[in-house]
Amino acid sequence: MRYVSIIWLLLCFSFARAQEIESVYDFSLLRQNDDIKIIQKDSKTFYEDLKSLKLGKNITLGFGGSYRFQTETFINEQFSNEEDQNDIWFLNRLQLHSHFKIDNKFELFAELNSSLIYSKEELAPVDRDELSFNQLFARYYFNKNLNLLVGRQNMRLGSGRLIDVREGPNVRLSFDMLQVEYKNENTNIKVFYAVPLQLEEGIFDNDALNVEQESLVALYWSQNWTKETGTDFYVLYKEEKNKTWNSGTADDNRMSIGLRHYGNWKNFTYNNEFVYQIGRFGDQNIRAWTASFNIEHPFSLLGENGIVGLKTEAISGDTNNADNGLNTFDGLYPRGAYFGRVARFGPSNLIDFHPYINTQFGDFSLSLDYVAFWRFSKQDGVYSPPLILEYPSINEERFIGHQIGTITGFEVNEFFALEFESNVIFPDGFLEESDLNDTLFHAVITAEFKF
Numbered sequence: 047m048r049y050v051s052i053i054w055l056l057l058c059f060s061f062a063r064a065q066e067i068e069s070v071y072d073f074s075l076l077r078q079n080d081d082i083k084i085i086q087k088d089s090k091t092f093y094e095d096l097k098s099l100k101l102g103k104n105i106t107l108g109f110g111g112s113y114r115f116q117t118e119t120f121i122n123e124q125f126s127n128e129e130d131q132n133d134i135w136f137l138n139r140l141q142l143h144s145h146f147k148i149d150n151k152f153e154l155f156a157e158l159n160s161s162l163i164y165s166k167e168e169l170a171p172v173d174r175d176e177l178s179f180n181q182l183f184a185r186y187y188f189n190k191n192l193n194l195l196v197g198r199q200n201m202r203l204g205s206g207r208l209i210d211v212r213e214g215p216n217v218r219l220s221f222d223m224l225q226v227e228y229k230n231e232n233t234n235i236k237v238f239y240a241v242p243l244q245l246e247e248g249i250f251d252n253d254a255l256n257v258e259q260e261s262l263v264a265l266y267w268s269q270n271w272t273k274e275t276g277t278d279f280y281v282l283y284k285e286e287k288n289k290t291w292n293s294g295t296a297d298d299n300r301m302s303i304g305l306r307h308y309g310n311w312k313n314f315t316y317n318n319e320f321v322y323q324i325g326r327f328g329d330q331n332i333r334a335w336t337a338s339f340n341i342e343h344p345f346s347l348l349g350e351n352g353i354v355g356l357k358t359e360a361i362s363g364d365t366n367n368a369d370n371g372l373n374t375f376d377g378l379y380p381r382g383a384y385f386g387r388v389a390r391f392g393p394s395n396l397i398d399f400h401p402y403i404n405t406q407f408g409d410f411s412l413s414l415d416y417v418a419f420w421r422f423s424k425q426d427g428v429y430s431p432p433l434i435l436e437y438p439s440i441n442e443e444r445f446i447g448h449q450i451g452t453i454t455g456f457e458v459n460e461f462f463a464l465e466f467e468s469n470v471i472f473p474d475g476f477l478e479e480s481d482l483n484d485t486l487f488h489a490v491i492t493a494e495f496k497f
Contacts, residue, residue, distance in 0.1 A: 070082070070083040071097075071460055071461075073110075073112075073460075073496045075202065075211060075213065076199075076200055076202070076211065077110060077111075077112075077143050077157065078143075078145060078153075078155045078181070078199075080110065082097050082098065096108070096109050097109070104148060104149035105146075105148050105149075106146075106147050107144065107145070107146050107147075108144065108145045108147075109143070109144050109145075110142075110145075110496070110497055111140070111141050111142035111143055111496075111497060112139075112140075112141050112494060112495060112496040112497070113140050113141075113494070113495045114137075114138070114139045114492065114493070114494040114495075115136070115137070115138055115492070115493045115494075116136070116138075116490055116491065116492045116493075117134060117136050117137075117490070117491050118134070118135055118136075118137065118387075118488075118489070118490040118491075119133060119134040119488070119489050119490075120486065120487065120488050121486070121488075122484040122485060122486045122487065123486065123488075124482065125471075125473045125477055125482035125483065125484050125485075125486055126481070126482055126483075126484050127484045133165075134165060135163060135164060135166035136163065136164045136165060137161070137162070137163050137173070137216045138160075138161070138162045138163070139159070139160070139161045139162075139216055139217075140159070140160045140161075141157055141158065141159050141160075141180060142157070142158045143155065143156060143157035143158070143181070144156050150187055150190065151186065151187050152184070152185070152186055152187065153185045154183075154184050154185075155181060155182070155183055155184075155185075155199075156179065156181070157179065157180045157181040157182070158177065158178075158179060158180065159175060159177070159178055159179070159180035159217070159218070160175070160176060160177050161173075161174060161175045161176075161216040161217045162174060162176065162216075163216060169247070170215075171217075171245045172212065172215035172216060172217045172245065172382060172432075173215070173216050173217070174216065174217070174247045175216075175217045175245055175246070175247060175252070176248055176249045177248075177249040177250060178249075178250055178251075178252050179198060179220075179250075180198075180200065180218055180220055181197075181198055181199050181200060181220065182197050182198045183195055183197025183198055184197055191228055191229060191230050192226075192227070192228050193226075193227050194224075194225070194226055194227075195223070195224070195225040195226075195238075196223075196225075197222070198220050198222050198223070198243070198254075199221060199223065200218050200219065200220055200221075201219075201221060201240075203236075203264075203266050203278075203280070204266075204268070204278045204280075204306050204319070205306065205308070205317055205319065205340075206380070206381055207319060207321075207377070207380060207393070208282065208302065208304070208321070208377060208378040208379065208380060209264075209282075209378060209379045210379060211381075212379070212381065212382040213381070213382070213383070214381060214382040214383025214387050214389065215382040215383075215389075217245060219242065219243070219379055219382075220242070221240035221242055221243065221262070222240065222241045222243065222254050223238050223239060223241070224238060224239050224240075225237070225238035225239075225240075226238070231270075232269065232270040232271075233267075233269055233270075234267070235265075235266070235267045235268075236264070236265070236266045236267075237264070237265050237266075238263075238264055239261070239262070239263050240261070240262045240263075240264070241254070241255050241256065241257055241260065241261050241262070242260055242262070242379065244256050244259065258287065259286070259287050260284070260285065260286045260287065261284070261285050262282060262283070262284050262285075262378075262379075263282075263283045264280065264281070264282045265280060265281045265282075266278065266280040266282075267279045267280065272309075274309050274310045274311070275307070275308070275309030275310070276307075276308055276309060277305065277306060277307050277308075278304070278305070278308075278319075279304070279305055279306075280302075280303075280304045281301065281302070281303055281304075282301070282302040282304070282378065283299075283300075283301045283302075284298075284299070284302070284376070284378060285297075285298075285299045286299075289327070290434070290435055291327070291372065291374045291426075291435065292363075292364055292367065292374065292425075292426045292427040292439055293327075293330070293364050293367045293372060293374070293426075294328070294367075296327050296328025296329075296330075297326075297327070297328060298325070298326075298327050298332075298376065299325050299326050299327075300323050300324065300325030300326075300332050300334075301323065301324050301325055302321050302322070302323045302376075302378065303321065303322050303323075304319065304320065304321040304322075305319070305320050305321075306318070306319040306320075307319075313343060313344065314341055314342065314343055315341070315342040315343075316339075316340065316341045316342075317340040318337075318338065318339050318340065319336075319337075319338045320335070320336070320338075321336050321375075322334075322335045323335065323375060323376065327372040330369075330370050330371055330372045331370060331371050331372070332371075332372050332373075333371055333372075333373055334362045334374060334375040334376070335362050335375065336359060336360065336362065336375050336393070337359060338357070338358075338359035339357070339358055339359065340355065340356070340357045341355065341356055342354070342355035342356075343355070347405050350405060350406050350407050351405070351406055352403065352404060352405030352406065353403070353405070354401075354402075354403050355401070355402050355403075355404070356400065356401050356402075357398075357401075357402070358397075358398065358399050358400060359393075359396070359397070359398055360396075360397050360422060361375045361377075361393050361394060361395060361396045361397070361422055362374065362375045362395070362422055362423070363375070363394065363395025363396075363421060363422040363423035363425070363426030364395070364423055364425055364426040365423050365425055365426075366425060367425060373423065373426075374394055374395055374426055375394050375395070376394065376433060377392060377394060377433055380392065380393050380431060380433075381431070382431055382432075383431070384431045385400075385417055385449065385451075386415075386449070386451045386453075386467065386469050387467050387469070387488070387490050388449070388451070388469035388471065388486070388488040389430070390430070390436075390449075390471060390486070391419055391428060391429070391430070391431070391446070392429045392431040392432065392433050392434075393429075393433075394426075394429040394433055395421055395422045395423055395426040395428065395429065396419060396420070396421070396422055396428075397420040397422050398417055398418065398419050398420075399417070399418045400415060400416070400417045400418075401415065401416055402414065402415035402416070403415070409456055409457045409458070410454070410455065410456050411453075411454070411455040411456075411457075412452070412453070412455075413451075413452065413454075414451075414452050415451050416449070416450050416451075417448070417449040417451075418445075418447075418448055418449075419445075419446035419447055419448075419449070420444050420445050420446060421439075421443075421444050421445075421446060421476060424442050424443070424444055425439060426439055427439045428446060428476065437476070437477065437482070440479075440480055441476060441479040441480060443475035443476040443478075443479045444476065445474050445475035445476060446473075446474065446475060446476050446477060447471055447472050447473045447474045447475070447476075447477055448471070448472045448474065449469060449471045449472075450469070451467065451468065451469040451470075452467070452468050452469075453465060453466070453467045454466045454467075461495060461496055461497055462493075462494070462495050463493075463494050464491075464492070464493050465491070465492040465493075465494075466489070466490075466491050466492075467489065467490050467492070468487075468488065468489045468490075469486075469487075469488040469489075470485065470486065470487055470488075471485070471488075472485055473485070473486070
């Protein structure tokens with residue numbers, strides 16, 4: 047299989063060097079934010095040189111990347127054993143990047159992506175992209191607080207409920223954009239104009255800057271008031287052509303006004319968010335909203351640290367297909383794995399109740415969660431994570447089903463990690479009355495190497 051020999055060499059390299067490297071490598075989800083601390087010593091390894099090549103007094107060039115292999119399987123993927131049962135498929139994602147910096151004034155970041163998939167018959171746009179620039183941007187710093195970015199980048203804003211990297215699927219979400227950012231110790235304000243990348247399967251053939259299809263203008267302000275608490279306030283304006291909701295297909299132009307409050311109180315961690323949307327869908331007025339609440343509390347199990355948490359949210363759906371209003375909430379650009387890698391339901395017309403437990407045993411981690419799903423409005427359908435109408439409203443049932451999921455992880459070292467995720471969804475009410483009544487099983491094994 048493609049990449050196998052390369053990855054084998056990289057894995058051998060990581061295991062051989064894991065005990066020798068004295069420097070600190072904190073690999074970020076967005077690799078331009080890696081925290082790399084090279085400890086000065088008499089002789090550095092080839093790898094340490096690769097992370098920070100000195101090209102001049104204040105000029106550096108660094109290289110890195112990652113490889114992710116996944117094998118994924120579904121049984122009754124569409125809640126029906128009459129559908130074709132595509133047993134198993136294999137996903138490969140290779141990303142290589144370079145990071146050029148001149149003092150604290152300028153940086154150029156380039157990241158190539160190759161995402162391939164085998165054995166899957168019906169491909170989604172996020173499954174395959176043979177070769178493309180996942181990120182390619184230049185940033186100029188006017189001073190330590192103000193900078194300008196031009197180019198293509200991945201984004202995660204706040205908790206990632208509305209704009210996220212889309213790490214779950216094989217291909218990440220990229221934006222071509224112009225951004226001005228102000229930041230200091232407690233404040234971060236971003237203003238940008240962005241166009242999401244339209245994906246194709248081939249080599250450097252993605253449809254960039256397709257402003258006729260979709261665009262986003264945003265103001266995002268994050269403020270830390272104390273060491274314990276902070277808020278995000280944002281205004282996002284999105285224009286999208288030919289959007290399909292349960293009430294029909296039309297141009298969707300909407301503004302999202304949001305407030306997120308997060309922090310610590312006594313021994314609890316909280317992260318709450320409210321968003322209200324206004325705008326026009328064809329000749330209909332948009333009035334939609336969502337409220338999300340998340341609270342966590344630490345606990346100790348067998349002497350190890352753990353977290354017990356609860357998430358719950360209400361996400362509005364359309365209440366009347368015949369009136370001149372649309373109440374379906376648009377989740378914009380949410381996580382592809384919004385409720386786990388199983389990714390059956392997305393953030394529109396939904397109520398969910400989601401308790402979970404996360405714990406750590408040395409290098410092993412274990413997560414267990416349960417989610418119950420309802421339709422917010424019985425007049426609206428159920429949507430997939432890309433906000434495509436997956437299950438139209440054809441009955442009056444509200445309850446959708448139960449989902450139970452587990453994730454077991456093992457961190458071999460700072461470069462290499464393994465993970466096994468499994469999910470079971472028991473259809474109920476709405477799905478059963480839609481003749482979708484077979485239990486869905488899902489599993490995915492992930493091996494990821496970062497360097």
